[in-house]
Amino acid sequence: MKKGENEPEARKSNRRGGGRPTIADVARLADVAAITVSRALRHPSRVSAELRTKIDDAVAQLGYVPDPIARALASARSDVVGVLVPSLTNVVFADVVKGIYDQLRGSSLQIQMGNTHYSALEEERLVSVFLSQKPSALIVAGIDPTTATRKMLANSGCPVVQIMETSYDPIDMLVGFSHFDGGREATRHLIDSGYRRIGFIGARMDPRTQRRLAGYRRAMEDADLFDPALITTTPTPSSVTLGGQLLADALGRTPDMDAIFCNNDDLALGALFECKRSSIQVPQRLGICGFNDLEMMAVAFPTLSSIRTPRYAIGQRAVQLLQERLADKKVDTITDLGFELRPRESTNRIV
Amino acid sequence: MKKGENEPEARKSNRRGGGRPTIADVARLADVAAITVSRALRHPSRVSAELRTKIDDAVAQLGYVPDPIARALASARSDVVGVLVPSLTNVVFADVVKGIYDQLRGSSLQIQMGNTHYSALEEERLVSVFLSQKPSALIVAGIDPTTATRKMLANSGCPVVQIMETSYDPIDMLVGFSHFDGGREATRHLIDSGYRRIGFIGARMDPRTQRRLAGYRRAMEDADLFDPALITTTPTPSSVTLGGQLLADALGRTPDMDAIFCNNDDLALGALFECKRSSIQVPQRLGICGFNDLEMMAVAFPTLSSIRTPRYAIGQRAVQLLQERLADKKVDTITDLGFELRPRESTNRIV
DNA sequence: TTGTAAGCGTTATCAC
DNA sequence: GTGATAACGCTTACAA
Numbered sequence: 001m002k003k004g005e006n007e008p009e010a011r012k013s014n015r016r017g018g019g020r021p022t023i024a025d026v027a028r029l030a031d032v033a034a035i036t037v038s039r040a041l042r043h044p045s046r047v048s049a050e051l052r053t054k055i056d057d058a059v060a061q062l063g064y065v066p067d068p069i070a071r072a073l074a075s076a077r078s079d080v081v082g083v084l085v086p087s088l089t090n091v092v093f094a095d096v097v098k099g100i101y102d103q104l105r106g107s108s109l110q111i112q113m114g115n116t117h118y119s120a121l122e123e124e125r126l127v128s129v130f131l132s133q134k135p136s137a138l139i140v141a142g143i144d145p146t147t148a149t150r151k152m153l154a155n156s157g158c159p160v161v162q163i164m165e166t167s168y169d170p171i172d173m174l175v176g177f178s179h180f181d182g183g184r185e186a187t188r189h190l191i192d193s194g195y196r197r198i199g200f201i202g203a204r205m206d207p208r209t210q211r212r213l214a215g216y217r218r219a220m221e222d223a224d225l226f227d228p229a230l231i232t233t234t235p236t237p238s239s240v241t242l243g244g245q246l247l248a249d250a251l252g253r254t255p256d257m258d259a260i261f262c263n264n265d266d267l268a269l270g271a272l273f274e275c276k277r278s279s280i281q282v283p284q285r286l287g288i289c290g291f292n293d294l295e296m297m298a299v300a301f302p303t304l305s306s307i308r309t310p311r312y313a314i315g316q317r318a319v320q321l322l323q324e325r326l327a328d329k330k331v332d333t334i335t336d337l338g339f340e341l342r343p344r345e346s347t348n349r350i351v
Numbered sequence: 352m353k354k355g356e357n358e359p360e361a362r363k364s365n366r367r368g369g370g371r372p373t374i375a376d377v378a379r380l381a382d383v384a385a386i387t388v389s390r391a392l393r394h395p396s397r398v399s400a401e402l403r404t405k406i407d408d409a410v411a412q413l414g415y416v417p418d419p420i421a422r423a424l425a426s427a428r429s430d431v432v433g434v435l436v437p438s439l440t441n442v443v444f445a446d447v448v449k450g451i452y453d454q455l456r457g458s459s460l461q462i463q464m465g466n467t468h469y470s471a472l473e474e475e476r477l478v479s480v481f482l483s484q485k486p487s488a489l490i491v492a493g494i495d496p497t498t499a500t501r502k503m504l505a506n507s508g509c510p511v512v513q514i515m516e517t518s519y520d521p522i523d524m525l526v527g528f529s530h531f532d533g534g535r536e537a538t539r540h541l542i543d544s545g546y547r548r549i550g551f552i553g554a555r556m557d558p559r560t561q562r563r564l565a566g567y568r569r570a571m572e573d574a575d576l577f578d579p580a581l582i583t584t585t586p587t588p589s590s591v592t593l594g595g596q597l598l599a600d601a602l603g604r605t606p607d608m609d610a611i612f613c614n615n616d617d618l619a620l621g622a623l624f625e626c627k628r629s630s631i632q633v634p635q636r637l638g639i640c641g642f643n644d645l646e647m648m649a650v651a652f653p654t655l656s657s658i659r660t661p662r663y664a665i666g667q668r669a670v671q672l673l674q675e676r677l678a679d680k681k682v683d684t685i686t687d688l689g690f691e692l693r694p695r696e697s698t699n700r701i702v
Numbered sequence: 703t704t705g706t707a708a709g710c711g712t713t714a715t716c717a718c
Numbered sequence: 719g720t721g722a723t724a725a726c727g728c729t730t731a732c733a734a
Contacts (some may be wrong), residue, residue: 032705070726070727075728110463112464133420300619385721386721419710420710426726427713427726718721
């Protein structure tokens with residue numbers, strides 16, 4: 001109403017551009033400079049109440065929505081958070097990702113997800129791709145990163161949270177728990193329950209699985225029970241079906257096995273079904289302990305012992321750390337969220 | 352080596368900008384215009400072999416990587432594909448998403464994922480946010496979209512694939528199967544197996560669940576077996592635990608129930624465990640049929656009948672359609688990928 | 703507190 | 719086939 005540029009009124013200036021209103025339109029309508037609109041939108045407190053009102057009105061009237069892409073180009077920071085996981089179908093990561101999403105609700109951050117397929121090289125490639133999007137932060141539930149990956153991440157200047165483990169020195173921040181300790185505790189529990197010939201079955205054998213195996217081994221050695229013949233592993237990805245097969249294999253080779261620590265709950269469930277099918281009494285003839293404590297463990301028949309891992313909490317906490325960091329607060333470098341043994345019928349011999 | 356601009360050599364021109372080489376650096380080194388570099392990168396065939404070589408060399412020498420954000424701003428098209436799902440922890444969507452990722456591997460498209468939490472309004476909000484990123488395409492495994500959502504999507508000009516169902520008229524493209532038919536087929540199977548008092552248990556009761564229930568109802572009515580007392584539902588999200596509870600409820604109210612169609616496999620597994628725990632013979636005393644045919648169904652004891660749904664294929668096909676569409680090919684509007692009954696021990700009364 | 707000017711790195715447009 | 723120029727819509731740097 002006040003100022004009137006030389007152009008008519010329709011703003012559609014020159015060549016390109018869709019029809020959406022831009023910050024310039026808002027500025028014109030509110031009779032301020034574009035930069036003031038920009039400020040009012042991002043730091044309302046740095047703009048006088050008077051102008052703020054005018055600007056808010058103009059924004060509302062025009063239905064203006066900032067263009068995240070232009071914003072990203074100008075500021076060299078996008079509002080996406082990159083999330084790298086080794087698998088999309090593994091429930092474990094689904095839970096983590098849910099934690100991430102839930103904690104991110106309400107904020108304007110978007111999630112871009114990548115699947116590393118348990119490959120350090122694929123992870124390296126994806127980190128490079130993601131970094132080129134100038135993300136606000138990166139959450140990596142990767143495998144043990146390559147040197148190149150570490151370097152890229154460290155030099156990126158963007159906050160990085162590595163999740164799931166506490167076993168390496170953090171590039172930036174770390175949230176997880178000790179898989180070694182988890183494996184050891186599960187095994188100790190079996191020992192404490194009176195089992196002696198305790199087997200281990202594991203699939204895929206990614207680094208985290210290896211660490212759980214190492215924990216198992218330590219516990220067995222400490223109790224003078226270790227016997228390599230009790231270990232059955234395969235590079236094949238884990239599944240319920242595989243759990244049954246591995247158990248059958250293991251029992252074939254070491255028939256005196258009296259308990260089994262399954263590297264994850266899928267395997268444990270498969271092992272349980274296999275026992276049922278072969279009329280092997282659980283927990284009398286064979287004790288079973290899983291890892292992760294998925295929901296079904298507590299309702300299976302018999303209920304299955306497991307190690308409860310803080311998957312959802314890891315995702316949540318990772319985002320919290322990010323948010324604090326982005327708000328320039330000081331945050332812990334390493335957060336150990338621990339785990340918890342959940343003893344149930346499947347390891348309770350004195351039923 | 353040839354031309355030498357007036358500037359020294361270090362390109363770091365003016366004020367901002369990180370240290371990464373830009374298209375201008377490549378152009379300078381290759382002694383061509385920036386736009387030619389741009390062309391060489393995107394449409395190699397439109398540039399002479401000679402220049403192409405020079406440019407490729409320069410790119411390699413500089414380690415130039417195009418900036419996706421600048422690209423997006425200039426072209427009004429980003430290389431992200433938005434994916435909207437109602438749940439992140441539901442295995443069903445995990446499989447779909449995996450199909451999407453696998454089919455996308457190798458392409459330069461990135462995925463941005465949103466969780467609608469089974470809410471049409473949240474979906475609407477997310478569609479709006481996603482659209483503001485000028486995505487290359489959108490894949491929506493949403494719930495029944497609101498009018499506003501449909502409108503935004505339709506006007507966006509970006510390819511949209513709605514997945515999971517075939518039951519509404521597509522905004523653009525549709526890939527899925529008929530949940531009504533699936534529910535009906537599962538129920539028919541139970542009827543054909545000799546069961547008469549067939550119950551239904553369902554959780555969350557989102558639109559797709561409702562359609563499966565409608566299919567159940569139709570099958571029961573057609574066989575003159577329908578009895579509303581046989582239906583047990585809850586708005587609570589589905590889980591294995593819930594499956595056991597719902598079954599117990601149902602049997603409490605209608606003790607003569609002789610089979611149960613579980614709206615999904617989690618419920619079916621919970622129901623099976625509940626039967627085991629209560630010494631209810633499956634399939635003799637109670638037949639069980641699930642829906643989706645997750646991996647565990649085939650190895651449970653007894654093995655569980657289910658309806659195999661093409662989850663992975665849906666994700667894959669959705670991306671294929673997108674890719675064809677983006678390549679300006681003509682594509683089908685509706686793709687029905689069907690489903691398949693998998694009869695197993697849990698419904699095989701004549702064991 | 704507000705504004706001016708310049709630029710972020712790329713591509714569309716149009717001319718040669 | 720190649721290039722000059724002007725956007726794309728926003729924010730940083732600096733000045734008033």
